[in-house]
């Protein structure tokens with residue numbers, strides 16, 4: 245076990261409590277936590293640092309980092325909505341070469357590591373050339389993203405997205421051609437070769453974008469190989485209306501009838517859903533991925549996390565459109581949107597749990613363990629045998645200095661700034677040291693060059 249490094253921080257988050265005098269062994273060869281021990285002899289001391297598990301980003305479209313800051317204006321439409329935003333997004337999606345996709349993915353992944361994210365679920369749909377013709381290697385763009393993740397050092401679960409159409413009775417938008425793989429057999433064959441070299445999941449885009457038979461085939465593939473199964477669900481009311489018109493049911497009701505809801509399933513967004521659908525998710529022990537920083541930016545609506553929690557549904561977070569890459573900001577928004585709506589405080593803590601740390605601990609778990617569950621990985625917790633995905637928090641950072649013990653987790657969840665995130669290990673390897681990523685300069689300058697080409 246000579247490749248083990250033993251870390252001895254001042255505080256370590258174990259079983260939802262900050263403990264003193266604990267050392268954590270990590271091994272870059274296995275990528276795992278080797279031990280959690282009270283003996284700190286030979287350990288690397290980390291004074292004034294708290295060691296915590298890394299965040300899991302369940303839902304990312306890395307290329308959308310290229311439209312950050314470029315859609316915050318009126319387009320001349322009567323109302324600006326998700327659908328007018330989507331036009332701009334499609335324009336950029338059409339313009340990117342595989343090399344560009346790699347460069348923008350590196351930029352998004354770099355920011356994720358600096359934000360304490362150690363694994364990303366990349367929901368990938370820029371599969372083909374802009375006119376829809378597959379590249380010579382049909383997985384060329386997927387591989388560009390995997391290479392980007394490897395170079396940055398972030399863990400990735402590639403959620404390959406199935407897409408075939410513009411909508412029920414709706415012609416294909418020119419901007420959607422490169423998303424489409426019309427045959428589910430071809431989609432699964434392409435995924436099969438990726439599965440040999442990467443951790444993957446299966447993700448029919450939505451019931452807008454795929455017919456039911458296609459979703460069935462992808463689900464069967466995911467069940468055969470026990471892979472995560474993700475789908476955009478009820479982000480916008482129009483999606484529900486279209487699914488009702490085609491199938492006579494809303495997306496979640498349809499999935500329930502088709503027996504596609506289970507622990508491997510994650511409903512991304514799930515904003516416009518009924519109490520019955522929440523019951524269906526709970527009964528299936530399924531997951532929801534909330535993306536509140538994106539949902540508020542796009543005007544999607546407020547996710548009813550209070551009702552989801554009351555039915556035992558697990559909620560993780562996704563940076564989705566990359567308007568912000570900040571898991572704790574998603575955690576705050578999940579709670580704060582409900583405070584504004586209900587005119588109440590502490591909306592997401594159990595009514596009878598008055599512990600000081602109860603709410604913050606629940607939100608922290610969303611950003612870590614729940615995300616791991618959704619992506620089917622063993623991370624988000626500091627335990628022997630789990631993935632060695634960790635970061636340190638500077639206990640003297642101005643955003644949280646003075647908070648100790650029980651108050652610390654609440655200070656972190658509600659007030660931590662990124663300046664406090666200092667060192668990040670992913671699969672036991674040091675990726676960020678003292679807020680510095682070794683490739684940052686090169687990644688940022690290549691991205692700036694790409695943006696100049698796209699926008700001038």
Ligand SMILES: [Zn+2]
Nearest residue numbers: 305367476564
């Ligand atoms: Zn999405």
